[in-house]
Amino acid sequence: MEPRWLSDEEMTAWVRLVAVVELLPGVLDGQLRRDAGLTHFDYLVLAMLSEAPRRTLRMTELATRTNATLPRLSHVVRRLEERGLVERAPCPADGRATNARLTDSGWATVRATAPGHVATVREHVLDALTPEQVGQLSAIAEALLTRLDPDRRLYVRQLADDPGTCRDR
Template identity: 65%
Template sequence: MEDTVWLTAPQLDAWRKFISVVELLPGALDSQLQRDAELSHFEYFVLAMLSEAPGRTLRMTQLAGETNATLPRLSHVVSRLETRGYLDRVPCPEDRRATNAVLSEAGWEKVVATAPGHVRTVRENVIDVLDDDDVADLDRIMARMLARLDPDNRFGSVSGR
């Protein structure tokens, strides 16, 4: 028995546009960051999350949650960033079984130097093409989608960062 509820023409149009943005936006973000800072978007995201954390420090498990990464993927990227002097891994003082990632002074300087270009790219490709009502709609729509995709808020997006 066929019980598939197919998308209507307007739903399919919206879906195709959404998928196009999902596919094209990461490339635009990565291109700018590679060109201007020699960082991937994910590397920058890791550094940015650490820059916003108290003491510029997060447990690796928390950093994985905030960047929506598996621990193996995060560990690989953290190793590269550590080699470049942007962060350090240190034992967690509260739990010796855990490891903290700590943004170094060089990492902080990299974030400070990189953020303006990244924000320009985000504005050019997302924010500036929307009016204030569109931004509010985007926020509302993304919150609804995230509530379904990330009901435990592992990605930390509901906090309003």
């Protein structure tokens, strides 16, 4: 059962996409590590918390918003907690759940780090594209995510009424 092979156009697009996927994390990690001792994933965790009400999210919700598995997030949050950037506390309403909260120190770190990070994103990604291409990229990435994450469990969604935090009943 031979599969449908790739056309030249498809092969070119695929090779380039693979190269981007291989190189982009290194660029992001490099800048953040030099400037703040953070992984890009660390930054993502802190950023998601910083945007949440009370700077607090449940681990599961945080994993969803950072496209991560729970074990991975657990390790990362433990390390961030050891550095004083995040706190963990059991959820009063659900004994199984844990709330992660951004500390003042973590908040300060995010604020100090964001400008450099945004500059890097501009320099290496957005400013390389025309406004039209930014729109195309958005649509393409959205289409890919429907295949990469069919259940739509991951990546950001509307937050209308669910704060994602575990509070008192």
